[in-house]
Amino acid sequence: MTVGTDPTLELTWHAQRRWSLAASAAKTSVQRWRLARLVLGVIGAVAATAGTQVGGDPGKALSLVGALCVGLVPLITSLRLPPARIEAWTRLRSVSEALKSEVYLYLTVSAPYAGGTAERRAELSARSRRYEEEAGELAALLPQLDPSATPAPPAVHDVDSYVRERIDRQADGYYRDQVLRMRRGVARIRFAEFVLAVTGMALAIVAGTSDTQRLGAWVPVVTTVSVSVMLYGYGVRYQENLISFARTAEQLRRLRDDRSARMPLDPAEEARFVERCENVVSIETQGWMARAALADPGPPQ
Secondary structure, X not given: OOOOOOHHHHHHHHHHHHHHHHHHHHHHHHHHHHHHHHHHXXXXXXXXXXXXXXXXXXXXXXHHHHHHHHHHHHHHHHHHOOHHHXXXXXXXXXXXXXXXXXXXXXXXXXXXXXXXXXXXXXXXXXXHHHHHHHOHHHHHHOXXXXXXXXXXXXXXXXXHHHHHHHHHHHHHHHXXXXXXXXXXXXXXXXXXXXXXXXXXXXXXHHHHHOOOOOHHHHHHHHHHHHHHXXXXXXXXXXXXXXXXXXXXXXXXXXXXXXXXXXXXXXXXXXXXXXXXXXXXXXXXXXXXXXXXXXOXXXXXX
């Protein structure tokens, strides 16, 4: 097949692009509001406590800022981070990934696209339409794109090009980068928790062995900040995603290496290879959806 001359393929790829951009926008919004909630919670706890220890107008101003920040935290959770918004993000990404998988199966003439040209185009159109209709209530979130501005479909015309364009980029590109990002996230969260734990312990010891009571007021502040950081890390799910992404990358590499070792393969075996690879990616997407769609833990009460 010559990429760029198949109208059904181009329409499906255009749709995939729209769902992907909508999912990315939803993800960015969720991440920003989660970070904003964390920052406001920390500022609120610190400012409120500082306000009780600073006299005069500065103390009143700090107390006001603290109360305002603390009051905004549950509002962000209820208005900007409700479960429905997280679910919309995951469903947008699910449709995007499903359409992408269908395109790769279509380009490699793998099941269910093993028939003639007309049958294959009809099947792709029907399956793509079904994915979009099942998430039809999210259509308002899709950007309006000029079809001519959509990047061309993947330059895949056989299984070798599929391995280069899909498997190599996923296993050695996307998933590898995600593993590195998750590792950095886990390290940052653990370091912050360690520093906060040591700080809280030091404050408690000093407050308990000295006559000053001012330091003791900061112990619950440090505890609140520590719990907020922990819940932020839980919401992002660094550790779970790290394990899942690393496992998926390894599975794709094993499938790729096994195919290379058994070459040459007949067309049926090549098609099964593509199907197995897409199944691995699909399972990871479903797992990610399950993790991301869990109720947001929210701030500490």
